[in-house]
Amino acid sequence: MASLALPLAAVGEVGEGFIQERTGQVCQAKPSHLFCWDWARENIDRYGTPTLQQLELVAISVVLGFIVAFSLALLAHRRRWLRPPLLAGTGILYAIPSISFFLLLLPITGRSRETAIIALSAYTLQIIFRNVTVGLDNVPVSAKDSARGMGMTERQILWRVEIPLATPEIIGGLRIATVSTIAIATLAVFVHAGGLGTQIYGEANLHFPTSILISIVIVMAMAFTFDAVLLTIQYFATPWRRARAS
Amino acid sequence: VTIATPPFASFGGAIEFIFTPQTSNVTGGNTVGGIEQVIELTLAQLEVTVLALALAILIAHPAGLFLGHRGKGELAAVGLGNAGRAIPELGLIALMAAVIGVGLFNLTVALAILGIPPILVNTFVGIREVDRSTVQAARGMGMTELGIVRKVEAPMAVTSIFTGIRTSTIGIVATATIAPLAGVATLGEFILGENVYGSNGVLAGAIMVAVLALALEFSLAGLQRVLTSKGLKLMPA
Numbered sequence: 145m146a147s148l149a150l151p152l153a154a155v156g157e158v159g160e161g162f163i164q165e166r167t168g169q170v171c172q173a174k175p176s177h178l179f180c181w182d183w184a185r186e187n188i189d190r191y192g193t194p195t196l197q198q199l200e201l202v203a204i205s206v207v208l209g210f211i212v213a214f215s216l217a218l219l220a221h222r223r224r225w226l227r228p229p230l231l232a233g234t235g236i237l238y239a240i241p242s243i244s245f246f247l248l249l250l251p252i253t254g255r256s257r258e259t260a261i262i263a264l265s266a267y268t269l270q271i272i273f274r275n276v277t278v279g280l281d282n283v284p285v286s287a288k289d290s291a292r293g294m295g296m297t298e299r300q301i302l303w304r305v306e307i308p309l310a311t312p313e314i315i316g317g318l319r320i321a322t323v324s325t326i327a328i329a330t331l332a333v334f335v336h337a338g339g340l341g342t343q344i345y346g347e348a349n350l351h352f353p354t355s356i357l358i359s360i361v362i363v364m365a366m367a368f369t370f371d372a373v374l375l376t377i378q379y380f381a382t383p384w385r386r387a388r389a390s
Numbered sequence: 391v392t393i394a395t396p397p398f399a400s401f402g403g404a405i406e407f408i409f410t411p412q413t414s415n416v417t418g419g420n421t422v423g424g425i426e427q428v429i430e431l432t433l434a435q436l437e438v439t440v441l442a443l444a445l446a447i448l449i450a451h452p453a454g455l456f457l458g459h460r461g462k463g464e465l466a467a468v469g470l471g472n473a474g475r476a477i478p479e480l481g482l483i484a485l486m487a488a489v490i491g492v493g494l495f496n497l498t499v500a501l502a503i504l505g506i507p508p509i510l511v512n513t514f515v516g517i518r519e520v521d522r523s524t525v526q527a528a529r530g531m532g533m534t535e536l537g538i539v540r541k542v543e544a545p546m547a548v549t550s551i552f553t554g555i556r557t558s559t560i561g562i563v564a565t566a567t568i569a570p571l572a573g574v575a576t577l578g579e580f581i582l583g584e585n586v587y588g589s590n591g592v593l594a595g596a597i598m599v600a601v602l603a604l605a606l607e608f609s610l611a612g613l614q615r616v617l618t619s620k621g622l623k624l625m626p627a
Contacts, residue, residue, distance in 0.1 A: 178489060239607040240600045241564030247581060247596035250399050250589070323475045330478040334581070344484050350571065353488045360481035367476035 180354045188358075190343070195362055197338035201329045202366075205261050206322050209268030214314075216269075217276035218302070230273060238270035242328045246335045260337035264329060268321040275317025279310030312385070315378040319371050326367040330359070404593035414586060422587050423580075423594065432598055435576035439563045439606070441498045446505030446558055451551070454513025458547075459539050467514040474507025479565040483572050492573030500572070501565055505558040512557070516550025517543045545619050552614040559610060563603050567595075577602070 213234070220226040240248075245263040253259040283306045291305045307314075333341030340359040342349075349355040379386070406412070411424030457463045486500045520543045528542045544551070567578040580587045580595030587595075 235607075236604065239560050239603055241560070241567055241603050243564060243567050243578075243581065244596040244599035244603070247592055248600060250593055250596075251401055320475065323472065327476055327478045330480045333480075340478070341480055344478075344481050345571075350484055351488055353485060356481055356485045356488060360478055360485065363478040363481065364473075364476045371472065371476075 178353050179357055183354055184358060191340070191358060191362060194338060194340045194342050194359075195366070198326070198329050198332070198340050198363070199366070201257070201260055201264060201332055201337060201339055202322065202325050202370075205264035205329070206268055206318070206325055208261065209265035209321060209325075210272055210318060212265070213269045213272035214276055217273050217280070220273075220277060221280050221302075221306075227277065231270075231277075234270035234273050237266040242267055243331050243334055246331065250335075255336040257332075257337045259335045260329070260332040260339075264325050264332075267328065268325055271321045271324070272314075272317045275313045275320075276310065279313030279317075280306055282313065283309045308382075311381050312378060315374055315381070319374045322370045322374065323367045326370065327363060330363055399589035399593035401593065401597075403590035404597055407587075407590045407594040408598065412588075412590075414588065423591055428577075428594070428598060431575060431577045431579055432602055434574070435563065435566050435569070435578075435599070435602060436606075438494065438497060438501065438569060438574060438576065439559070439566050441494075442501030442505055442562050442566070443555075443559055445498060445502035446509055446562070447555065449502070450506040450509035450554075450558075451513055454510045454551075454554075455517060455539055455544065457510075458514040458517025459535070459543060461518065464514070464518070467511055471507045471511030474504070477504065479504060479561070480568060483565065483568050487572045494574050497566075497569055497572040497574050501562045504565055505562045508557040508561070509551075509554040512550045512554025513547065516547030516554075519550065520546045546622065548614065548618050548622070552610065552617075556607060556610050556614075559606050560603065563606055564599075567599050 216226075216230055216234075220230050237245075242263055245266065246259055249259045249262060253262065287305055287309060288301055291301045296304065329339050330341040330344065332339040333345045340363055343359045344350070344356050407423040408428050409425050411421040411427070414420050414422045454467070457467055482500055482504065483497070486496055490496050517539075524546070525538055525542060528538045533541065566576050567581060569576040570578045570582050577595045577598050580591045581599070584592050
């Protein structure tokens, strides 16, 4: 990885010569040469740090977004009138393109990791808020009545009945938010916050399909992995659904 | 002792950039920015967004209606929706530019690909969620299958269908920002060209992209209201 840093920075012109210099291998950056296995084998370690950076951005942003959105949803569950303004507000945050959101924060937080995290967590709010709200709404009234009949307080009903029964929707929202954030975190390169976008954007990589493809594959694999993990968590968190199915 | 202010962007500077042309200190005195260039690039971004959205709707909407009505291909539709979300848009556009080539046509196709999954899935799910007994009643009244889709299922699924179109629009207009990588000048020109437009230009681009995206979002929300049938508006949500 270190050996590549110098020629990368020094060469402005991009072409066959550049790629050879970069790799020491004959690997042409022609469109016909979609993927260069030799280069990939030798350079796969350069994707380690960007992958970890992207994971970190996603983890922090989704956890932060979840805490905020979940709290807001619980608040709106008790105070119904809060729901329309919160839906509209998070909707606006969701509709602002991430790349624009990143850069709108420039005068405030500059080009930094914080900027990326703020924009990414703001993006997740709408998805999580909406799903938690729908999940809580879908809890059957009879279940709540039974709980009340058993002498549970409103607080106990919320945490022991409503939230557990809303788990599928809550995790559903978390899945969508996580997968989308993993893909969008690629744009963090525009605020110098690292991530796999660094291996796509930038003069050197933009004309080098191999690097772009590796990055895409890592991002999508990361997304599918997290999706599968969350789905597994949902499976074990809702044993009653399995009992009914079997 | 005077401290030199760093060339950070400021909202004031960005607003100025949007309305009045400035002398670029980098390109040897060329003027950049100003309302004319801003409008031109905004319209360019709107154009490619509308083209791609139209293509995506043209493909995904009938497919979603058909599959939803038949109740077939749930796994494929939902799987496609999930996979679609995982595609890094920067990677898709960069790969397309590097391998297939740049230009408006290629860009439109790439953006449409990004826009198809949300429309397909939401249309599919919306149609599936229409009460089957309602559909049976329509069938019993002698409606044709096409008539059922057009007059019963689609109107009842309008909320879900629009969720798909709006999600898709948000994704397409956002990705159209990096269109300059594919050789099409949009507002991304300001964002990706800091060395020409300066940091105020970057911020100005970001502001205009947000304005454009929100304008599209509000227009679609309005359109959705108009297209929702009166009877459904009266129903308790």
